[in-house]
Amino acid sequence: REDSGKPGAESSTTKLFIGAIKEGLTEDQLKEYFGKYGNITDCIIMRDKDNDNKLRGFGFCTFDDYDPVDKIVLEKFHIVAGQSVAVKKALPKNNE
Numbered sequence: 001r002e003d004s005g006k007p008g009a010e011s012s013t014t015k016l017f018i019g020a021i022k023e024g025l026t027e028d029q030l031k032e033y034f035g036k037y038g039n040i041t042d043c044i045i046m047r048d049k050d051n052d053n054k055l056r057g058f059g060f061c062t063f064d065d066y067d068p069v070d071k072i073v074l075e076k077f078h079i080v081a082g083q084s085v086a087v088k089k090a091l092p093k094n095n096e
Helices: 027-034 067-075
Strands: 015-019 040-048 054-063 078-080 083-089
Touching: 015 027, 015 067, 027 040, 027 054, 027 078, 054 067, 067 083
Parallel strands: none
Antiparallel strands: 015 054, 015 083, 040 054, 078 083
8 A cells, every 4th residue: 555656556567576686596486486476477587798697686577467466566575585585566667
């Protein structure tokens, strides 16, 4: 409820932003964890192509429906393979 004033809080998206990702967490671990909420069509952890493939600390999971994203965001706290990650709806950049 307190998020209802934030831009995009009421929008429906199938893409989940995952932040606070630390070295050692894999895309497979993200798929395994978030896959229990719904069917994942794509999952990626962003890396810096110019800087030794350095972890950028965030990634995205895309689902085949927007319902799992809503459920995940409502829960706020998620521990994936022992790491606490931040989640929010991924919004297109032109929405800001």
